Amino acid sequence: MGQKNQLWWDIPPQETFLLNKAIYGISDSDYHSRLDYFVSALDISNIIKVQTKKLSLGQRMKCEFVAALLHRPKVVFLDEPTIGLDVVASLKIREFIKSINHQFNTTIILTSHNMTDVSELCNRVILIDQGHIRFDGLLADLTSQYTEFKILRFAFEKKISSKAISHYGEISSSSDLGYTLKVPKDKYLTVASSILSLYPVTDLNIEDTPIEDVIRQVYNQEKSS
Amino acid sequence: MSFFKYFVIAKNTLQEYFVYRVNFVFWRLQVFVSFVIFYSLWSAVGHSRGYVGIYSLSQLITYFVIGYVIRALVFTTRTADIGGDIQQGNLSNLLLKPIGTIKYYLSRDLIDKLFNLFFMIIEFALLMILFKPQISTPSLLNFFIFIVFIALSIAIFFFYSLTISFITFWADNAWSSRFLFGYVFVNLFSGQFIPLDLLPNSISQILKYTPYPYMFFYPVKIWLGQITPNQAVYYLISGLANLLFICLLSQFMWQRGIRRYQSYGN
Numbered sequence: 001m002g003q004k005n006q007l008w009w010d011i012p013p014q015e016t017f018l019l020n021k022a023i024y025g026i027s028d029s030d031y032h033s034r035l036d037y038f039v040s041a042l043d044i045s046n047i048i049k050v051q052t053k054k055l056s057l058g059q060r061m062k063c064e065f066v067a068a069l070l071h072r073p074k075v076v077f078l079d080e081p082t083i084g085l086d087v088v089a090s091l092k093i094r095e096f097i098k099s100i101n102h103q104f105n106t107t108i109i110l111t112s113h114n115m116t117d118v119s120e121l122c123n124r125v126i127l128i129d130q131g132h133i134r135f136d137g138l139l140a141d142l143t144s145q146y147t148e149f150k151i152l153r154f155a156f157e158k159k160i161s162s163k164a165i166s167h168y169g170e171i172s173s174s175s176d177l178g179y180t181l182k183v184p185k186d187k188y189l190t191v192a193s194s195i196l197s198l199y200p201v202t203d204l205n206i207e208d209t210p211i212e213d214v215i216r217q218v219y220n221q222e223k224s225s
Numbered sequence: 226m227s228f229f230k231y232f233v234i235a236k237n238t239l240q241e242y243f244v245y246r247v248n249f250v251f252w253r254l255q256v257f258v259s260f261v262i263f264y265s266l267w268s269a270v271g272h273s274r275g276y277v278g279i280y281s282l283s284q285l286i287t288y289f290v291i292g293y294v295i296r297a298l299v300f301t302t303r304t305a306d307i308g309g310d311i312q313q314g315n316l317s318n319l320l321l322k323p324i325g326t327i328k329y330y331l332s333r334d335l336i337d338k339l340f341n342l343f344f345m346i347i348e349f350a351l352l353m354i355l356f357k358p359q360i361s362t363p364s365l366l367n368f369f370i371f372i373v374f375i376a377l378s379i380a381i382f383f384f385y386s387l388t389i390s391f392i393t394f395w396a397d398n399a400w401s402s403r404f405l406f407g408y409v410f411v412n413l414f415s416g417q418f419i420p421l422d423l424l425p426n427s428i429s430q431i432l433k434y435t436p437y438p439y440m441f442f443y444p445v446k447i448w449l450g451q452i453t454p455n456q457a458v459y460y461l462i463s464g465l466a467n468l469l470f471i472c473l474l475s476q477f478m479w480q481r482g483i484r485r486y487q488s489y490g491n
Contacts, residue, residue: 005318006318008237008241010240010241010244010245011237011240011241011244015236015237015240016237018233019230019233019234019237020322022229022230022232022233023230023233023322023323023324024322024323051244
């Protein structure tokens with residue numbers, strides 16, 4: 001999305017919105033209600049009358065979204081919608097994408113290398129490698145299908161020897177009072193309850209394998225097969 | 226509603242011009258200064274010799290002064306932008322929307338012409354005050370034919386310039402073809418620098434079969450009364466044939482080019 005802009009560079013985004021209104025024959029009432037919604041959701045009321053060239057990348061991206069969505073397309077293709085944006089702007093854009101998907105039933109097809117985008121926004125995932133589809137299904141299925149481990153993060157009241165912990169699973173990292181364990185999926189509940197009953201645990205987090213690792217595993221499996 | 230979108234494109238284009246108004250003033254200034262140089266040169270030649278070829282001093286001055294008006298009407302265009310839009314992939318923005326690409330550029334052309342025309346009128350008034358040129362005026366009939374030919378010139382140059390821009394579909398960076406065909410050839414062969422009937426006969430005979438004289442030379446000749454209404458009918462038919470050919474050529478290149486078009490980084 002960042003590469004080709006439809007906003008007219010030298011004039012305010014509002015003029016592009018009005019042009020799209022004319023191009024797509026959007027009625028006055030629809031135009032105003034949609035614009036009001038987008039402007040408030042993206043918090044851009046103070047910038048739509050500023051020359052596009054004077055806006056930051058994040059502000060331009062938000063306005064590009066408005067221009068692309070005013071005519072309420074059924075399908076929207078987004079290529080790296082948060083690339084180059086700061087954390088706050090990325091979050092805002094992700095929330096906005098979610099809201100248009102839910103509010104208007106707009107199908108979003110998103111291509112991204114940003115796994116936060118993928119895990120936050122996508123239900124269905126298609127993994128493409130060298131032009132071939134390696135996986136097509138729900139994000140949850142991708143995780144369950146390709147991961148054999150859970151990540152257990154323990155924090156203890158006092159120092160526990162690594163020797164005592166290591167026989168529960170593979171230690172992937174450790175600190176003074178904590179361990180991160182990689183445990184087979186079918187055993188993680190037993191491991192968690194054993195450690196909880198035997199050691200002074202102050203905190204426990206159980207997580208899926210990070211999506212980046214899952215995807216890496218899919219590609220590695222395909223290469224080795 | 227279908228026309229309204231082109232009106233909005235024209236309105237946005239006008240707003241763009243106001244952003245770069247200083248730039249535009251300097252652009253017009255260079256057009257004016259170039260004209261003054263040409264005008265001074267040719268009037269000096271006319272003064273020293275009385276006649277240049279078939280042109281009296283007054284006709285020679287009229288040739289370039291009316292030419293100044295024609296240049297503002299005919300050679301002002303935004304079709305040169307298409308090359309860059311193809312090269313940089315911005316054409317995709319137009320292809321994805323329900324708008325006619327050619328009509329889009331036509332709308333922008335209209336504003337370009339109106340803006341140039343506005344400045345040209347001011348400059349023309351300045352020219353009259355500064356140089357007080359003796360301009361010959363045409364008969365009412367010739368003036369009417371002149372207007373028809375100006376419309377023809379605008380159409381021919383529009384499709385000609387479009388065709389040159391479409392070369393970018395095949396040559397990634399077509400600035401050299403734009404410079405050669407869109408600037409050098411047009412300036413030389415349309416008669417903007419030198420009246421074509423002052424060129425060697427063999428060259429002016431060849432140029433008769435090209436679209437260039439229709440862009441500038443014939444309209445001026447009609448204003449000067451050096452083309453009779455009967456001859457004008459012949460030139461009009463021949464000009465329309467040129468227009469048809471160049472229009473079909475641009476369509477053909479568009480149809481072929483758009484199949485080759487690739488937008489990188491989208």
